[in-house]
Structures are given as structure tokens and as C-alpha cells.
Amino acid sequence: MENWSLVSICVLFGLTARWAVSLNSYSGAGKPPMFGDYEAQRHWQEVTYNLPVHEWYFNTTDNNLNYWGLDYPPLTAYHSLLCAHDHGFDFCWVLVADLLIYIPAVVLYSFYLSEGSNKKKVCTVLCILLYPGLILIDYGHFQYNSISLGLALWGVVVLGLGWDVLGSLAFVLSLNYKQMELYHSLPFFCYLLGKCFKQGLAGRGLFLLVKIAVTVLVTFALCWLPFLSDPGQILQVVHRLFPVGRGLFEDKVANTWCSLNVLIKIKTILSTDTQLYFSLTTTLLAILPSSIKLLMKPTLWQFKLALVNSSLAFFLFSFQVHEKSILLPALPVCLLLNDLPLPAIWFLQASTFSMLPLFLKDGLLVPYVVTSLAFLFFSIYLLSAFEHCSEDKLRLGCLRHLPSLIPGSFYFSITAMAGLSFMSVALAPPDQLPDLFPLLVSVFSYLHFLGLLLYFNIVQIAEPLQSVRKNQKKSN
Amino acid sequence: MCYLYVELQSVISIPPRLIHRGQASVYDTGCHSTDFEVHRNWLAITHSLPVSKWYHENTSEWTLDYPPLFAWFEYSLSHVAQHFDKEMLVVQNLIYTSPATILFQRLSVIVTDIVFIYAVKECCRSVREEKGSKDLLGHPFFILAALLLWNFGLLIVDHIHFQYNGFLFGILLLSVARHLQGRHLEGALLFTVLLNLKHIYLYIAPAYGIFLLRSYCFTKDNTDGSVRWSSFSPVRLVALGSIVISVGALSFGPFIAMGQLPQVLSRLFPFKRGLCHAYWAPNVWALYNMVDKALSVLGVRLKLLDVAKLPKASMTGGLVQEFQHSILPSVSPSITLICTLLSIMPAVLSIWCRPRGARGFLRCLVVCALGSFMFGWHVHEKAILMAILPFSILAVESREDAGIFLMLTTTGHYSLFPLLFTAAELPIKVLLMLLFTLYSFTSLKKLFRGSLLNPLETTYLLGLVAVEILCEVVYPLSPWQHTLPFVPLLVTSVYCSLGVSYSFIRLYVSLLRQHGTDKHKQL
Numbered sequence: 001m002e003n004w005s006l007v008s009i010c011v012l013f014g015l016t017a018r019w020a021v022s023l024n025s026y027s028g029a030g031k032p033p034m035f036g037d038y039e040a041q042r043h044w045q046e047v048t049y050n051l052p053v054h055e056w057y058f059n060t061t062d063n064n065l066n067y068w069g070l071d072y073p074p075l076t077a078y079h080s081l082l083c084a085h086d087h088g089f090d091f092c093w094v095l096v097a098d099l100l101i102y103i104p105a106v107v108l109y110s111f112y113l114s115e116g117s118n119k120k121k122v123c124t125v126l127c128i129l130l131y132p133g134l135i136l137i138d139y140g141h142f143q144y145n146s147i148s149l150g151l152a153l154w155g156v157v158v159l160g161l162g163w164d165v166l167g168s169l170a171f172v173l174s175l176n177y178k179q180m181e182l183y184h185s186l187p188f189f190c191y192l193l194g195k196c197f198k199q200g201l202a203g204r205g206l207f208l209l210v211k212i213a214v215t216v217l218v219t220f221a222l223c224w225l226p227f228l229s230d231p232g233q234i235l236q237v238v239h240r241l242f243p244v245g246r247g248l249f250e251d252k253v254a255n256t257w258c259s260l261n262v263l264i265k266i267k268t269i270l271s272t273d274t275q276l277y278f279s280l281t282t283t284l285l286a287i288l289p290s291s292i293k294l295l296m297k298p299t300l301w302q303f304k305l306a307l308v309n310s311s312l313a314f315f316l317f318s319f320q321v322h323e324k325s326i327l328l329p330a331l332p333v334c335l336l337l338n339d340l341p342l343p344a345i346w347f348l349q350a351s352t353f354s355m356l357p358l359f360l361k362d363g364l365l366v367p368y369v370v371t372s373l374a375f376l377f378f379s380i381y382l383l384s385a386f387e388h389c390s391e392d393k394l395r396l397g398c399l400r401h402l403p404s405l406i407p408g409s410f411y412f413s414i415t416a417m418a419g420l421s422f423m424s425v426a427l428a429p430p431d432q433l434p435d436l437f438p439l440l441v442s443v444f445s446y447l448h449f450l451g452l453l454l455y456f457n458i459v460q461i462a463e464p465l466q467s468v469r470k471n472q473k474k475s476n
Numbered sequence: 477m478c479y480l481y482v483e484l485q486s487v488i489s490i491p492p493r494l495i496h497r498g499q500a501s502v503y504d505t506g507c508h509s510t511d512f513e514v515h516r517n518w519l520a521i522t523h524s525l526p527v528s529k530w531y532h533e534n535t536s537e538w539t540l541d542y543p544p545l546f547a548w549f550e551y552s553l554s555h556v557a558q559h560f561d562k563e564m565l566v567v568q569n570l571i572y573t574s575p576a577t578i579l580f581q582r583l584s585v586i587v588t589d590i591v592f593i594y595a596v597k598e599c600c601r602s603v604r605e606e607k608g609s610k611d612l613l614g615h616p617f618f619i620l621a622a623l624l625l626w627n628f629g630l631l632i633v634d635h636i637h638f639q640y641n642g643f644l645f646g647i648l649l650l651s652v653a654r655h656l657q658g659r660h661l662e663g664a665l666l667f668t669v670l671l672n673l674k675h676i677y678l679y680i681a682p683a684y685g686i687f688l689l690r691s692y693c694f695t696k697d698n699t700d701g702s703v704r705w706s707s708f709s710p711v712r713l714v715a716l717g718s719i720v721i722s723v724g725a726l727s728f729g730p731f732i733a734m735g736q737l738p739q740v741l742s743r744l745f746p747f748k749r750g751l752c753h754a755y756w757a758p759n760v761w762a763l764y765n766m767v768d769k770a771l772s773v774l775g776v777r778l779k780l781l782d783v784a785k786l787p788k789a790s791m792t793g794g795l796v797q798e799f800q801h802s803i804l805p806s807v808s809p810s811i812t813l814i815c816t817l818l819s820i821m822p823a824v825l826s827i828w829c830r831p832r833g834a835r836g837f838l839r840c841l842v843v844c845a846l847g848s849f850m851f852g853w854h855v856h857e858k859a860i861l862m863a864i865l866p867f868s869i870l871a872v873e874s875r876e877d878a879g880i881f882l883m884l885t886t887t888g889h890y891s892l893f894p895l896l897f898t899a900a901e902l903p904i905k906v907l908l909m910l911l912f913t914l915y916s917f918t919s920l921k922k923l924f925r926g927s928l929l930n931p932l933e934t935t936y937l938l939g940l941v942a943v944e945i946l947c948e949v950v951y952p953l954s955p956w957q958h959t960l961p962f963v964p965l966l967v968t969s970v971y972c973s974l975g976v977s978y979s980f981i982r983l984y985v986s987l988l989r990q991h992g993t994d995k996h997k998q999l
Contacts, residue, residue: 002918005918009911012907015903015907019904092903
């Protein structure tokens with residue numbers, strides 16, 4: 001069948017799945033007094049529409065920051081203002097944003113930057129569009145992650161095609177939409193810097209560096225224009241974006257600190273400042289190897305791996321991480337579906353599973369089950385995941401015996417996830433341990449993330465600096 | 477190898493159905509169709525009341541109007557239902573919609589769909605295909621599986637609207653598959669069961685009857701294809717007869733014993749309802765009504781008619797009412813029956829005179845279903861599925877049929893749009909329709925290598941887009957919304973009936989032309 005028709009069918013299928021999920025209940029439906037993320041978005045539309053710009057991020061009589069105060073960068077605020085003008089069905093806006101930003105980026109990535117036959121590319125489109133985590137959060141919980149992730153993906157695609165300036169522009173826009181994109185910023189920085197070094201800092205490299213720097217600064221300035229007049233404004237916005245007073249973690253999240261807290265109560269042992277420095281140090285240590293490797297070898301393949309490693313490291317070790325932030329590593333892992341199908345599918349399923357307590361709170365159990373099953377089925381079958389389990393395919397040259405264990409471990413893991421999901425729904429936790437199931441879910445997911453972080457790091461670092469001739473097609 | 481392929485594609489096709497079933501099944505924030513309440517009521521009646529009261533009960537307006545075997549089916553379902561929510565089984569609890577009730581109802585449709593999936597698998601096994609390596613997506617049986625399992629009409633009607641059509645059509649398709657495989661007794665058994673589950677399938681009974689009589693009871697034909705009377709096999713006739721009688725006895729037996737047969741029949745055939753359903757199914761009578769209305773308006777404008785003398789009843793007001801035609805003669809149930817019989821007669825005669833095996837029977841079946849849709853009394857637009865689904869099998873085997881199929885399917889599916897009218901359902905129905913239409917066009921085009929529709933047909937189908945924009949976008953914003961509330965339904969119905977009528981004519985022409993070429997061969 002023609003490519004365009006197959007792709008259209010995949011896109012339509014993805015859209016249908018999204019819309020069907022949106023018909024379910026959403027975050028905070030009918031739960032006063034705070035309701036949920038849907039109410040937050042609605043409130044921001046109200047604030048941006050009715051108040052002048054310089055009051056958006058401040059606590060005033062008209063704007064109570066404790067009730068869903070704005071805590072995303074200015075582009076989100078402008079977007080809310082735009083939505084406020086048309087009081088249509090809000091879920092339409094998410095669909096439109098997906099259609100205009102995220103989905104075209106996915107299609108372009110699959111067709112221009114991934115390898116394989118045309119059919120394989122179409123399968124990649126379908127599997128990426130079916131990733132349950134993003135669908136459930138954006139259409140179930142209700143958020144606009146597809147805009148920031150979509151813009152970041154545009155950045156990757158455009159950089160992959162060689163247009164560095166435009167790529168950095170796209171990424172800066174993404175950063176100005178949601179500050180969590182900072183998780184991706186280091187790879188972008190190292191990749192571009194590495195490219196500049198490669199082209200020689202004395203000549204074209206320097207010119208490229210200057211062009212990119214100017215683009216970044218100008219874009220930032222344009223986005224923050226209304227706030228530039230007053231330094232106090234800028235400080236307040238930054239204060240809203242990075243609430244360092246809130247502690248190492250909140251609620252249950254599948255990262256190191258929350259899991260460590262089970263054994264040692266670090267939240268109570270260490271002071272907030274110490275916690276901050278501790279997490280900063282560990283995060284930097286975790287991202288250092290991958291960033292240096294990317295700096296030395298700025299190819300697309302390294303770039304994708306670095307994106308995964310950096311964002312996953314941030315997720316696992318950083319300060320005040322929310323479970324939804326797993327979407328940030330999930331995006332680059334989606335890009336690896338074509339190359340390393342089984343680890344990617346494993347990660348993506350684990351990431352969806354890690355958000356189970358959130359989905360249960362929002363009443364999204366059935367969409368969670370259906371989309372997870374669909375994703376697993378389609379991706380394993382269409383991408384022939386189990387056929388790509390050899391040593392060579394998994395690029396684990398040094399660990400010879402590991403690949404044979406992988407299919408079995410994968411099945412065990414999925415079964416355990418299914419079992420834990422069932423238990424979370426069907427059984428009531430014992431009275432002494434009311435948070436038993438969310439905790440089990442987050443610790444189990446954490447172990448997966450840690451293991452996969454090690455794996456992706458090994459894959460990235462083990463690749464030789466000078467590519468051998470037969471691997472030439474892998475380099476940019 | 478082929479069998480492996482079949483297994484593979486049926487496995488592939490299951491999750492997409494599960495997605496839609498699953499997603500649609502939690503669509504309980506929107507409105508429920510009345511069919512929900514209908515089936516809940518039937519669960520309650522069969523569970524709470526003794527058998528003698530089933531067809532007399534009328535606390536709710538949705539009385540039991542399917543044959544007894546379906547009532548037994550609901551009875552067995554009710555035993556599972558009591559574990560979900562006992563309250564739904566109380567007859568007095570009208571319009572009872574607890575979440576458990578909804579979940580149970582939706583799940584029951586999903587589970588009974590297994591019959592449909594199995595039937596599709598069997599149909600795919602019977603599909604003829606040309607030799608030559610094709611990739612999986614290009615195989616006729618894969619296309620057939622996708623066209624059936626992803627049929628837009630079935631998805632909408634069963635899972636968003638709510639009915640058990642998947643289950644029933646599964647039995648129909650299984651029966652057809654058995655005939656295609658030469659297992660005629662099983663096919664006959666399945667059809668009899670189907671008839672006792674929903675009597676609307678009486679419309680295609682002539683096709684079955686004549687085919688089985690001609691091709692099964694007469695074991696041999698003469699060299700010129702005509703009947704060899706001497707090869708009549710009484711054994712086979714008795715076998716068929718005993719199947720029909722035993723199933724009928726199982727289903728109607730208890731009611732005949734209680735002397736309730738007239739009551740049951742009166743419930744099954746309620747001719748009090750009007751010529752057309754509230755929303756006109758796109759058949760001949762829709763065009764007839766349109767012409768009548770146009771003439772009456774014209775007559776009033778030209779002062780040939782007195783406005784006061786015209787009957788006031790509105791025909792597409794959204795409720796089921798009886799009405800009279802103003803200018804053209806009124807149509808009674810017997811007239812529709814005669815028209816239907818006349819329309820299917822040539823097709824039925826052709827399989828008597830020149831039987832073309834199971835495929836000829838299938839073609840005749842589709843013609844009967846479509847004929848009854850075109851001329852029947854109080855036809856529901858959902859009945860178009862009775863023609864579309866079996867026709868899918870023929871569509872993947874012949875180029876001409878594929879062309880007619882595309883025309884019929886697109887128009888027929890579009891005519892189902894008014895079933896879903898809320899704003900939340902609009903994206904779903906548009907997306908699903910686009911998915912199915914895009915897939916059917918591109919896959920059939922690839923299979924038969926080339927364009928299947930002529931420019932006129934293509935223009936007509938593109939006109940559907942214009943109609944949709946008119947009804948969903950232009951009309952609500954126009955001043956006519958309050959003065960002429962029936963316009964979208966009217967336009968949809970009349971425009972689609974043109975397409976459906978055209979497909980019917982083309983199908984007949986192709987059937988008679990085949991009949992003609994057979995005769996020609998003999999000469």
C-alpha cells in the first residue's frame with residue numbers, strides 16, 4: 001500500500017485512540033476544593049485573560065498563587081491566553097496541538113531519520129503514536145505535554161537534518177513552554193558544542209557557535225519580553241518555575257530518593273540545603289559520562305542516546321521530580337524503538353506502569369489497560385522485538401551471556417507489572433501500610449529505570465569514537 | 477502456510493477491536509442510547525418473570541420483540557448480570573444505569589463478539605485468491621478481515637450505540653462460510669438459529685430456501701445447468717426440514733404449548749409503526765417521501781392545493797409516527813411486502829434456473845438483503861449492514877464487486893452518522909469513518925490494481941463531505957435551525973438513498989449479466 005495512505009491510517013488510528021481516552025474522566029473531575037489539572041488549565045486561562053501581564057506570576061488579591069498558580073514559563077501562559085479566547089471543548093485544543101506539532105514531528109522523524117524499509121518506518125510511526133504514557137497524561141489527566149515534547153522533537157529532527165540554528169530555536173521554544181525540558185538541555189548543548197568543535201573553533205565552528213548563541217538569546221528575549229522591564233518580574237517567574245523550598249520529593253515517584261527513603265529516611269536526616277546539594281552532585285555525576293562522550297562524538301545516534309541518559313539521570317537523581325516527568329526520557333526512548341526495540345518497549349511500558357497510581361486516582365484504569373495491551377502487542381509484533389535480541393543487535397559486546405536472559409526477564413517483568421496493577425485495584429492495603437501499592441509500583445519501576453539507565457549508558461559509551469567503515473551509515 | 481497467515485491476521489485484528497471496544501465501553505459520560513434500556517429491560521423481564529409472562533409484560537415501552545431464542549439468550553446473560561448489579565434485573569427500575577450495569581452490558585457485547593471474530597476467520601479461509609506472492613497486507617483474506625472486523629457501521633452500532641449485532645452477524649457470516657466450504661447442513665442450522673434470534677433475517681430466507689432446495693436437495697444438474705428432477709434426494713430434504721423444525725420447537729415450543737403464539741407474533745411484527753423510521757433510512761421510500769413533500773410544497777406555492785387540507789403530521793420529527801402522504805398514494809405494509817418480493821424475485825429465480833454454487837447464493841443473499849432494505853416497511857438504517865457485511869466477501873474477489881462495494885459501503889456508513897449526534901461523538905465518528913474509508917479504498921485499489929470508481933461516482937462520494945459540512949457546520953450556524961429542524965436528517969437521508977439505490981441497480985445488473993453470460997455459454 002502507498003506510504004501516505006498507511007501513514008494517514010496510523011495517524012487516524014492514533015487520533016482515535018487519543019479522543020477515545022479523552023472521553024473518560026479527567027484529573028480532578030468532581031473533586032473539590034482543588035479539583036485537578038483540568039481545573040488548573042482553566043484557571044490559567046482565566047488569569048491570563050483577565051489580569052495584566054505583570055500580575056500573572058504574582059500573589060495578589062485577584063490572583064491567589066496557592067490555587068493553581070502559574071508555574072510554567074511564559075509560553076504556557078500565552079497559550080492559555082489563546083485558548084481563553086475560544087471557550088470550546090478543551091480537549092479539542094489538545095488534539096489540535098497534537099495534530100499540528102507532535103504528530104508531524106513523529107512522522108518526519110520516522111521517515112527521514114530512522115532506518116529500515118518503508119514498512120518499518122510506518123510501524124515506527126504507529127508505535128510511537130501509541131505510546132500509552134503520553135496519551136493517558138495528555139488526554140486523560142489533561143495536560144499539554146505534546147506541545148513541549150513535540151517542539152523538542154522538532155528540535156531533534158531539524159538538528160538531524162543538519163539545520164542547527166533552526167533546531168536550537170525549536171528547542172528554546174520547547175524550553176520556554178515547560179521548564180522540565182531542561183532535562184534535555186545538556187545533550188542539545190553538548191551536541192551543538194561538539195559540532196562546533198568538530199568544525200574547528202578558529203573558523204566555521206566559531207561562526208556556528210555565535211549564530212546559535214544569538215538565536216538562543218534572541219528567542220529567550222522574545223519569549224520573556226513582557227517581563228524584561230523589571231528584574232523583580234524575572235526573579236518571581238524563576239521562583240515560581242523552580243520551587244526549591246518544596247523538598248527532595250513529593251508523593252511517590254520512581255526515583256532514587258523516594259526509593260532510598262524506604263530504607264533510610266533521608267528527608268528527615270538531611271536538611272533541605274544538604275538535600276539540594278546532594279541531589280545536584282549525584283545528578284551531575286550521572287550525566288557526566290554521556291555528555292562528555294557526546295561532546296567528543298556529536299552524531300545523531302549519540303545524541304539520541306545522550307537525550308535518554310541525561311533525562312533519565314535527571315529523573316532518577318534530581319530535586320522535586322514528579323512522576324509525570326518520566327515522559328521526558330520516554331520521548332527519546334521512543335526514538336530508539338526502531339534501533340533497540342526490546343529495551344525501548346520495556347522502558348516505555350515500565351514508564352506507563354510507574355504512573356499507575358496517578359491513573360487510578362483519575363479513574364483511568366480501563367484506558368490504561370487497553371492502551372498498554374495495544375502498545376505491547378503492536379510494538380512487539382510489528383518491530384519484531386524478540387528477533388532483535390542477539391548480542392550484536394543489543395550492542396552489548398562485553399556482556400556476552402546477558403542477551404539469552406532477556407526474553408525471559410521481559411516476560412517476568414510484564415507479568416509482575418500486570419500482577420501489581422491487578423493488586424492495586426482489587427486488593428485493599430493493610431492498615432499499617434496504606435501506601436503499600438503505590439510504593440511497590442514506584443520501587444519496581446525504579447529498579448527498571450536504574451537498570452535501563454545503566455544499559456543505555458553502556459551502549460552509548462561502548463561505541464568506538466572512530467566509526468569503522470561498515471558502521472558508517474550509523475554516523476551523522 | 478496459508479493457515480498460519482490466517483491465524484496471524486486474526487490475532488492482529490483482535491487488539492484493534494479490543495481498543496475500540498474498550499475505549500467505547502468506558503464512554504459512559506455521554507448519553508446512552510435507548511437500546512441500552514431496551515436490553516436492560518429484557519434482562520429484567522427474562523430474569524424476574526416466569527416464561528408465561530415474557531411476551532405479555534409491558535411495564536416499560538420497550539417490550540420484548542425478538543423471537544424466543546433471543547429471550548433465552550438474555551435469560552442466560554441475566555444469570556451473569558446478577559453478579560454485577562442485582563438492581564438492573566428489577567423490571568420496575570426503568571432507565572436504570574448504574575456503572576456496574578453499563579460495564580456488564582458493554583462487556584457482554586465484547587464477549588459475544590468472539591462469535592463474530594471466529595466467523596470472520598472462517599470467511600477468510602474460504603476466500604479465493606490468485607497465486608503469486610503478496611505481502612501480508614495485500615492478501616485478500618487480510619483485507620477481508622480488516623474490512624469486517626473494522627467495519628465502521630458495526631463499531632458504531634454495536635459499541636457506541638449498543639446492540640448485539642456483532643454476535644448476530646457473526647452467526648450469519650459463519651453460516652455463509654459453511655456454505656462456501658460446502659458444509660450445508662451446518663450452514664442451514666446456523667441460519668435457523670439466527671432466524672430464531674432475530675426475525676429480521678426472514679428477508680434473506682428466500683435466498684437460503686431456494687439455494688438449499690436447488691443445490692442441496694437436487695444432487696445433480698443436467699449438462700445445460702437446468703434442474704434434473706430425478707436427482708431429488710428426499711433424505712436431504714428431510715434432514716433440512718428436521719433441523720428447521722427442531723430449532724423452531726426449541727425456541728417457540730414453550731409458547732406454542734402455552735397457547736401464546738398469536739401474542740408472540742403480534743409482538744414480533746408490530747405493523748402499527750410508520751412507513752419510515754423517525755430518521756428515514758436511505759431507501760426508496762425516502763425518495764418517495766421527498767418527491768411527495770416537494771410536490772405538495774410546489775402545489776401549495778402554485779395555489780393548486782389547499783394548505784388546510786394537507787395532513788399535518790411531520791415525517792422526520794425524530795419520533796416514530798404514522799403519517800399519510802399528501803399527493804402520491806399512501807403506502808401500506810402489504811404494498812411494501814409486494815414491492816420487496818418483486819424486487820428479490822429475479823435474483824431468487826436466477827439461482828433456481830442457473831445456480832452458480834455458493835457464491836451465486838451469496839450474491840443472491842446480498843441482493844435480498846438490499847432489496848428488503850430498499851422496499852421494506854419501517855426499515856432501520858442499521859439494516860444496511862445486513863447487505864454490506866456479506867458483500868465484503870465478494871468484494872475482495874472481483875473487481876466489479878469491489879467498485880459497487882465501495883459505493884455502497886461509503887454511502888451506507890455515512891447514512892449512520894445521524895445515530896451519533898452529540899458534539900463529543902463527532903470526532904470519533906469522523907475519525908473512524910475516515911479510517912475505514914481510507915483503508916477500504918486504498919487496499920481494494922491495490923488488490924485490483926487500478927481505479928475502481930468512475931468520475932461520476934467519485935464526485936458523488938466527495939459530495940458526502942459537502943453534506944457533512946453542511947449538516948454539522950453550516951446548518952447550526954444558520955437561521956434555519958429553528959424553522960426547519962429536520963433539514964440535516966432529510967438531506968442526509970435523501971442524498972444517501974441515491975447512492976444506495978444506484979448500488980442496488982448495479983448489483984442487480986451484474987447478477988443478471990452473469991446469468992445472461994451463463995445462458996450464452998449454453999447456446
